[in-house]
Amino acid sequence: MADNVTKSGLMEKCKPCKVGIKCVPQIQCPAHVRMGQHEKPQVCDLPAGKFGFCCETGQNHTAHESKERRSAFPAILPPDVLEEARKNFEQLMHGVAHLQIPVQRGHPDFIHGIVFHSTPKEDLHNFALSNNALEQVITTQVFGQKEQVPLDDFITNNVQVKFSKTPLAHHCQAPPICRGRQNLRSLDGTCNNPLAQRSHWGAAGQSMERLLPPAYEDGIWTPRAKAKDGSPLTSAREISRILFEDVHRPHHKCNQLIMQFGQLLAHDVSQSSSVRLDENGGLVQCCSTGGQSILPRDKQHFACLPIPVAENDEFYGAFGVRCLNLVRLSLVPSADCQLSYGKQRSKVTHFLDASPVYGSNEEAARDLRTFHGGRLRMFNDFGRDLLPLTSDKSACGSDEPGKSCFKSGDGRTNQIISLITLQIVFAREHNRICDVLAKLNPTATDEWLYQEARRIVIAELQHITYNEYLPAVIGPKQVKRFRLTPQHQGYSTDYSVDVNPAITNEFSGAAFRMGHSSVDGKFRIRDEIINIPDVMFNPSRMRKREFFDDMLQTLFAQPMQQIDSSITQGLSRFLFRGDSPFGLDLAAINIQRGRDQGLRCYNDYLEVMGAPKLRNFDQFPKEVGEKLSRVYHSTDDIDLWVGGLLEQAIEDGIVGITFSEIIADQFARFKHGDRFYYEYDKKINPSAFQPAQLQELRKASIARLICDNADHLTLHTVPTAGFVRADFPGNQLVHCDDPRLPSVDLNAWRM
Numbered sequence: 070m071a072d073n074v075t076k077s078g079l080m081e082k083c084k085p086c087k088v089g090i091k092c093v094p095q096i097q098c099p100a101h102v103r104m105g106q107h108e109k110p111q112v113c114d115l116p117a118g119k120f121g122f123c124c125e126t127g128q129n130h131t132a133h134e135s136k137e138r139r140s141a142f143p144a145i146l147p148p149d150v151l152e153e154a155r156k157n158f159e160q161l162m163h164g165v166a167h168l169q170i171p172v173q174r175g176h177p178d179f180i181h182g183i184v185f186h187s188t189p190k191e192d193l194h195n196f197a198l199s200n201n202a203l204e205q206v207i208t209t210q211v212f213g214q215k216e217q218v219p220l221d222d223f224i225t226n227n228v229q230v231k232f233s234k235t236p237l238a239h240h241c242q243a244p245p246i247c248r249g250r251q252n253l254r255s256l257d258g259t260c261n262n263p264l265a266q267r268s269h270w271g272a273a274g275q276s277m278e279r280l281l282p283p284a285y286e287d288g289i290w291t292p293r294a295k296a297k298d299g300s301p302l303t304s305a306r307e308i309s310r311i312l313f314e315d316v317h318r319p320h321h322k323c324n325q326l327i328m329q330f331g332q333l334l335a336h337d338v339s340q341s342s343s344v345r346l347d348e349n350g351g352l353v354q355c356c357s358t359g360g361q362s363i364l365p366r367d368k369q370h371f372a373c374l375p376i377p378v379a380e381n382d383e384f385y386g387a388f389g390v391r392c393l394n395l396v397r398l399s400l401v402p403s404a405d406c407q408l409s410y411g412k413q414r415s416k417v418t419h420f421l422d423a424s425p426v427y428g429s430n431e432e433a434a435r436d437l438r439t440f441h442g443g444r445l446r447m448f449n450d451f452g453r454d455l456l457p458l459t460s461d462k463s464a465c466g467s468d469e470p471g472k473s474c475f476k477s478g479d480g481r482t483n484q485i486i487s488l489i490t491l492q493i494v495f496a497r498e499h500n501r502i503c504d505v506l507a508k509l510n511p512t513a514t515d516e517w518l519y520q521e522a523r524r525i526v527i528a529e530l531q532h533i534t535y536n537e538y539l540p541a542v543i544g545p546k547q548v549k550r551f552r553l554t555p556q557h558q559g560y561s562t563d564y565s566v567d568v569n570p571a572i573t574n575e576f577s578g579a580a581f582r583m584g585h586s587s588v589d590g591k592f593r594i595r596d597e598i599i600n601i602p603d604v605m606f607n608p609s610r611m612r613k614r615e616f617f618d619d620m621l622q623t624l625f626a627q628p629m630q631q632i633d634s635s636i637t638q639g640l641s642r643f644l645f646r647g648d649s650p651f652g653l654d655l656a657a658i659n660i661q662r663g664r665d666q667g668l669r670c671y672n673d674y675l676e677v678m679g680a681p682k683l684r685n686f687d688q689f690p691k692e693v694g695e696k697l698s699r700v701y702h703s704t705d706d707i708d709l710w711v712g713g714l715l716e717q718a719i720e721d722g723i724v725g726i727t728f729s730e731i732i733a734d735q736f737a738r739f740k741h742g743d744r745f746y747y748e749y750d751k752k753i754n755p756s757a758f759q760p761a762q763l764q765e766l767r768k769a770s771i772a773r774l775i776c777d778n779a780d781h782l783t784l785h786t787v788p789t790a791g792f793v794r795a796d797f798p799g800n801q802l803v804h805c806d807d808p809r810l811p812s813v814d815l816n817a818w819r820m
């Protein structure tokens with residue numbers, strides 16, 4: 070394989086950086102710094118056989134070496150560290166055995182819990198994995214205390230002590246072996262990078278990356294709890310209720326389809342999972358029954374990070390709720406077998422590869438196939454193809470008889486009915502392509518048809534994302550600056566074996582959660598007004614004949630809510646309420662999750678981008694600044710998700726500059742670090758499209774995709790710019806067979 074790489078020119082020889090420029094690990098040199106001049110990043114050598122980037126930042130986030138200290142660390146873990154860590158770990162495990170507080174089915178916490186749902190077999194595996202990771206993290210903590218390791222040394226990966234030759238080494242997972250598996254995009258994302266030691270990059274179950282080192286109290290996993298001045302951080306609920314009101318501010322240009330497409334993308338590239346109580350997937354509960362109080366520390370599970378609610382909370386106060394449950398994310402054992410801070414796990418393939426359609430592992434994918442004509446299984450509802458129904462009782466969080474929920478490649482599909490709608494569109498597209506390909510190639514096998522249709526669907530999804538979605542979200546200038554614009558013709562050569570495609574904590578924990586502010590609390594469908602909590606995990610309306618078409622038209626026509634300091638109460642008070650009078654607060658969850666994931670404060674990310682830090686609340690508009698000063702002591706305490714949302718949208722985009730940079734960096738990883746990206750040629754991508762096929766794929770659009778897969782009962786026309794409100798000046802409503810809506814001509818696939 071190494072030979073192949075050299076021949077294809079994928080590997081660049083490492084050159085030393087120019088004088089005065091540092092060679093730093095990728096984590097300390099985010100893409101927006103690397104790519105300032107539109108150049109490919111220059112790779113350089115770091116000690117211990119690692120590689121880094123020449124980083125021209127001048128910012129203080131670049132690595133500082135602490136050589137003397139490092140050489141003083143013992144090379145092998147001392148037995149007393151191992152012993153103490155083992156004891157601490159066993160104590161934690163023993164402690165949790167007594168913490169069984171049943172979480173009622175149908176309760177919002179139960180539904181939140183099953184958003185991270187997995188099969189019993191997966192639960193068993195995940196539980197063991199998460200415990201292994203925990204034991205490594207505890208060992209790192211004990212080592213840090215005993216050796217008095219400075220906080221910065223762990224977070225900047227400066228402690229190069231390994232678990233080798235200790236029992237904990239068994240937990241380190243070697244990268245998968247890929248012989249004979251490199252020619253096709255795998256279902257679990259393994260074997261994408263051609264280098265053997267990087268074959269796990271971006272695969273399902275691998276850890277998230279970071280733009281900046283984590284902000285943990287102990288540099289390892291203890292969440293940030295104190296403000297810069299040492300006072301306790303304000304409760305995430307308090308910040309949510311004071312800063313994020315529900316104000317109707319429709320976007321002048323973008324529609325709800327862009328919101329819904331965004332959620333599907335989010336599910337394609339990221340799914341964290343929370344720590345479980347036991348190997349059967351039992352849920353951890355950190356509040357007393359009914360959320361009346363936070364459990365005392367000694368009765369709490371170690372992964373508890375509950376959100377306190379003030380007595381005078383104008384909403385939860387009325388129900389006597391003083392505690393919102395939140396369980397910390399599970400971790401992955403160290404990939405390089407080195408002592409390190411906790412690294413969060415993502416269950417799905419990090420790549421943008423339509424994993425919500427196909428699943429993120431072989432078994433899930435098989436379960437979705439018919440094995441005839443390449444097709445995916447569907448449920449035929451009086452002539453209309455819907456997603457197959459699931460027999461899994463907990464898929465919708467309740468045992469209500471007659472409540473049937475849908476199955477897809479992603480466990481979160483039933484979360485909201487508009488998401489199911491889009492998942493049906495993609496599953497139908499797969500089958501539509503299979504049928505056309507089978508007609509063109511009558512002797513083709515089921516396997517060939519499945520793989521070919523999958524490859525085309527992924528290409529269409531990627532093209533729509535980079536061509537239509539991203540320019541609308543981060544503005545065309547950012548798209549260009551990060552080399553994300555699809556070409557008009559020919560192949561792209563932007564692949565680099567050195568770009569890690571993994572999701573970053575900053576993206577999944579904050580920046581891409583900007584979408585939560587774009588959600589409208591109501592769907593207006595004909596004369597009906599539907600409150601969104603009523604269609605969460607409750608897809609029964611999908612069985613109404615015209616609903617699918619009507620929902621699509623609503624998504625086209627209804628404006629997106631502006632991305633700002635407003636969140637619909639459907640998410641901030643009634644999320645997953647089911648039959649309860651109140652639900653969860655997603656804004657508070659996002660803020661608390663950021664602290665769980667070790668995100669640094671907003672100011673640190675301003676600095677990475679080369680912008681000055683904010684020193685004063687007066688630098689915000691008056692009303693916002695006043696509210697901020699009520700919940701934060703200093704501008705250095707502002708949580709990333711909060712600060713990012715309060716920024717003004719950039720020119721021709723819908724998010725502020727900080728989120729646009731983090732999102733651009735992430736999509737740069739998905740493109741430059743994915744060998745199977747649709748625009749690459751045979752030298753990079755062994756299953757590259759032929760030139761004529763690639764040219765056809767460039768015609769894909771969200772409007773065409775929906776036209777090709779609607780029921781055409783009530784939907785006959787679509788706006789040509791599919792993410793733009795149908796009533797926006799210049800957008801044209803055209804009939805589905807209008808030539809202004811080009812189709813991908815599959816004749817290019819006649820073999």
Ligand code: HEM
Pocket residue numbers: 181184328329330331332335339340341342484485576577578581582583584585587588640655658659662
């Ligand atoms: C339709 C309404 C939506 C609902 C009900 C919803 C709900 C949720 C929930 C419950 C979580 C898990 C929170 C946690 O425990 O940390 C979550 C995570 C997330 N959401 Fe949403 N969401 C919605 C729309 C969106 C949209 C439109 C986007 C993006 C454009 C988005 C992006 C994300 C991301 C990136 C995550 C983190 C995923 C992970 O890594 O686990 N969501 N959402």
Ligand SMILES: [Ca+2]
Pocket residue numbers: 337338417418419420421422423424425
């Ligand atoms: Ca994926």
